[in-house]
Amino acid sequence: MGTSSLVPVIDLQDFPSQSQKLIDASQEWGCFRIINHQIPTTLMSDMKSVVRSLLDLPPEIKRRNTDVIAGSGYVAPSKVNPLYEGLGLYDIGSTHAVLDFCSQLDASPQQRDTILRYSQSIHKLAMDIGNKLAQSMGLASDLFMGWPCQLRINKYSFTPETLGSSGVQIHTDSAFLTILQDDENVGGLEVMDKKSGEFVPVDPMPGTLLVNLGDFATSDLIDTFTNVSKVWSNGRFYNVKHRVQCKEATIRLSIALFVLGPKEAPLEAPPELVDSENHPRLYVPIHFEDYRKLRLSTGLRAGELLTSYLQAMFHFD
Numbered sequence: 001m002g003t004s005s006l007v008p009v010i011d012l013q014d015f016p017s018q019s020q021k022l023i024d025a026s027q028e029w030g031c032f033r034i035i036n037h038q039i040p041t042t043l044m045s046d047m048k049s050v051v052r053s054l055l056d057l058p059p060e061i062k063r064r065n066t067d068v069i070a071g072s073g074y075v076a077p078s079k080v081n082p083l084y085e086g087l088g089l090y091d092i093g094s095t096h097a098v099l100d101f102c103s104q105l106d107a108s109p110q111q112r113d114t115i116l117r118y119s120q121s122i123h124k125l126a127m128d129i130g131n132k133l134a135q136s137m138g139l140a141s142d143l144f145m146g147w148p149c150q151l152r153i154n155k156y157s158f159t160p161e162t163l164g165s166s167g168v169q170i171h172t173d174s175a176f177l178t179i180l181q182d183d184e185n186v187g188g189l190e191v192m193d194k195k196s197g198e199f200v201p202v203d204p205m206p207g208t209l210l211v212n213l214g215d216f217a218t219s220d221l222i223d224t225f226t227n228v229s230k231v232w233s234n235g236r237f238y239n240v241k242h243r244v245q246c247k248e249a250t251i252r253l254s255i256a257l258f259v260l261g262p263k264e265a266p267l268e269a270p271p272e273l274v275d276s277e278n279h280p281r282l283y284v285p286i287h288f289e290d291y292r293k294l295r296l297s298t299g300l301r302a303g304e305l306l307t308s309y310l311q312a313m314f315h316f317d
Ligand SMILES: O=C(O)CCC(=O)C(=O)O
Pocket: 152, 154, 168, 173, 180, 182, 183, 189, 242, 244, 253, 254, 256
């Protein structure tokens, strides 16, 4: 049995039976594998081929994939992550945005078709996971409804010389939740174990997807947002720290879908759920795009902003 078997596996067709397992995984691991997710294996492999062709395009074409929100467009190899590059599609819930992305990169009709079908399926899956998370906590079931989602396709150019070095530095995801199609052959992803602080390899498990929770899902934010602290008061959603290491001298590809946060409103507790005695607001309400800009400008990418900034900025009145 490989170490990857440590990461909990959730069967999406087995609900509500697996509700508690889902909450436990979100609190103790901040990540879990999902099986029976209804994304066809052929669509996953077709999308992976499209991802490869798009990231193999010349840099001048990839640069047409400009930012829609801070950091959402093409990311070229950099000093910090020289082996990594990625393209981004902000708002996959919008067919218009998906087609714009395809046009920027001169995608063929067949590639467009794959990107559209993948976007629709993964978006539907994200909403389903949102419902299952909410229902598992005994809440109304439209947690992610209307929240923008961003797709990011990643390429790691690993060589014999780069073995042992970092593909992507240690970070948390800034969004609420990420659905990752990791490379089914090439490992390298590692998550930090909450208790020991040690990195645990997440080995490929073909046909499955990996879900991990980001800064916007941490316990205090979600507690104040949903007021569920009484339901699982000693529980905490864990915004898992992770990184990608070069383990093999080959190209590694991955596809990440980030469920960001509410579109218009900042993420905050609804007023009727806040009372200063029992449920004081813990963090200053913040809009996802502002949070994202703050992360990029401060360079604090491993969740430190939640305590250093959002709490410090807050004034009880
Ligand atoms: O490539 C991977 O497996 C992980 C990528 C990642 O952590 C991210 O895009 O935030």
